[in-house]
Amino acid sequence: LMNTDIITVRPDITIDTVLRYLRRHEEMPDTTDNIFVVTRKDRYIGLLPITRMLVSDPNIEVRDIMDTEVEAIEADLDDSEVANLFERHDWVSAPVINKQGRILGRITIDDVVDVIREDADHSLMRMAGLDEDEDTFAPVFKTSRRRAVWLGINLLTALLASFMIGLFQDTIEQVVALAILMPIVASMGGIAGSQALTLVIRGQALGHVERSNIAYLLNREVIVGAINGTLWALVVASIASWWFADMTIGFIIAIAMIINLVIAAISGTSLPVILKAIHIDPALAGGVILTTITDVVGFCAFLGLATLFYA
Amino acid sequence: LMNTDIITVRPDITIDTVLRYLRRHEEMPDTTDNIFVVTRKDRYIGLLPITRMLVSDPNIEVRDIMDTEVEAIEADLDDSEVANLFERHDWVSAPVINKQGRILGRITIDDVVDVIREDADHSLMRMAGLDEDEDTFAPVFKTSRRRAVWLGINLLTALLASFMIGLFQDTIEQVVALAILMPIVASMGGIAGSQALTLVIRGQALGHVERSNIAYLLNREVIVGAINGTLWALVVASIASWWFADMTIGFIIAIAMIINLVIAAISGTSLPVILKAIHIDPALAGGVILTTITDVVGFCAFLGLATLFYA
Incomplete structure (x- = not known):
């Protein structure tokens, strides 16, 4: 379910630096609504929603507007439980971490929708x-x-x-x-x-x-x-x-x-x-x-x- | 299914102008991945994906990078058909128009997910x-x-x-x-x-x-x-x-x-x-x-x- 096309930034840089960094990309991965904030050792700290970045003062730092409330998904979590989390929280994408808290990739809603459809279809058809x-x-x-x-x-x-x-x-x-x-x-x-x-x-x-x-x-x-x-x-x-x-x-x-x-x-x-x-x-x-x-x-x-x- | 919290821009302004316009907002609506490009009479022309805007030269115009391939959803389309469109195209949000092509609002994936779940559950439970x-x-x-x-x-x-x-x-x-x-x-x-x-x-x-x-x-x-x-x-x-x-x-x-x-x-x-x-x-x-x-x-x-x- 996970894909690895993520963009990560450090918490201590300014929004302006992030924007300049993004502009160096040819394009951003599909369904990117969040950039992931990580430590130097790639440990997941929080989310930087792109929309929040666009309405913020470019001179403030990532840590000032990042969202640390959203917990990352552990890599071994069951697909159906991932789908339940997405449904409950209305997520578009969510970070995936290993047991040590290191970021591995992300899961996006378009793949989760397939899981939801399959899960529900599964019961109907199998019965x-x-x-x-x-x-x-x-x-x-x-x-x-x-x-x-x-x-x-x-x-x-x-x-x-x-x-x-x-x-x-x-x-x-x-x-x-x-x-x-x-x-x-x-x-x-x-x-x-x-x-x-x-x-x-x-x-x-x-x-x-x-x-x-x-x-x-x-x-x-x-x-x-x-x-x-x-x-x-x-x-x-x-x-x-x-x-x-x-x-x-x-x-x-x-x-x-x-x-x-x-x-x-x-x-x-x-x-x-x-x-x-x-x-x-x-x-x-x-x-x-x-x-x-x-x-x-x-x-x-x-x-x-x-x-x-x-x- | 539709909500009306959309952000629209004209095709003939520069990306830089759009970015400055967005910065005047307190925050952007949840699940905003596209800004909608409309004529002076609010007729829908195309989409401006936020991620594409972030990797573009700020001096080019909206019309140069907007996506005119994505057709808008007509307001009277059945919920299940809307869900099928979202699944087929991996959309996160899509514009809704009336018969005259005027933009009315948008539909977002978090609401579509509920429709998909209900549709599938519906058959299972009703049987x-x-x-x-x-x-x-x-x-x-x-x-x-x-x-x-x-x-x-x-x-x-x-x-x-x-x-x-x-x-x-x-x-x-x-x-x-x-x-x-x-x-x-x-x-x-x-x-x-x-x-x-x-x-x-x-x-x-x-x-x-x-x-x-x-x-x-x-x-x-x-x-x-x-x-x-x-x-x-x-x-x-x-x-x-x-x-x-x-x-x-x-x-x-x-x-x-x-x-x-x-x-x-x-x-x-x-x-x-x-x-x-x-x-x-x-x-x-x-x-x-x-x-x-x-x-x-x-x-x-x-x-x-x-x-x-x-x-």
């Missing part, structure tokens, strides 16, 4: 199993191959769900209404879980989600899941009871939905944190794992409870 | 039914209410799917394997469709998808859907035939999957374009409508074919 630099108009064969892999991974999820349903084959044969209603339990869990998942993945990208607040967030999401689970469970229970003229099936689907929405909230919130800790991209893997959980839990809770009640 | 300024740490009640609405909308989708399954109740009672396998057809369609949907929504945000190339894109996605549909249909057909020791069910699920993946490709590609044309946010409504289509088509194709073959 659909697409590469973030997937071309909208890439050739058919290349596109097919990439997507085939993603469909294959999702097929494993679907097969696992089918296998779970298969375990309750006898119960379904007995009460066919279960086959009709079971997709509702799984799909509501999937929707609720993906809301929590998306929120946490975006919170991670913006740097809002940390180890310190994950407990609060988990707690909040579980309460939200329980409230909405209960609310819609009652609605679905009423519809199911009326549809199949059977109070038991209404009761079973209500309990199964509440269980699945709470599990969905826990999974959706904790999965991105766990995946990030083990260096797996939450946007890529989070959705598949979440769907597997909400499908398996949804089908098992619903069909399992039904087996208990109708056996 | 999960979240508000793009949804706070990761908003209070429980506020969050629950918003998400309850989204779950309710998705419940209608799930109920419609259940209703379709209910139409084939007799067939399921006869062949319980159908209940076990049917989620595979629906879920593979959903995954394939959401890949096309995400790609087109992002293409719209980047300004890549237009009326002129939608036919090409639709054609490509249908081919990709047919290739991957056939590929995974064969795999699923083999598994299903072996699992239930029944070639017929393998044949039925293969045909249903190919139908659903092609329909998913058509829907995923055309929905964002149709929704945008009728001024509905594709990121918000696209996923729900797509899931409805892939669920209904998936269940109906699979159970409908089964009814024909097993009746």
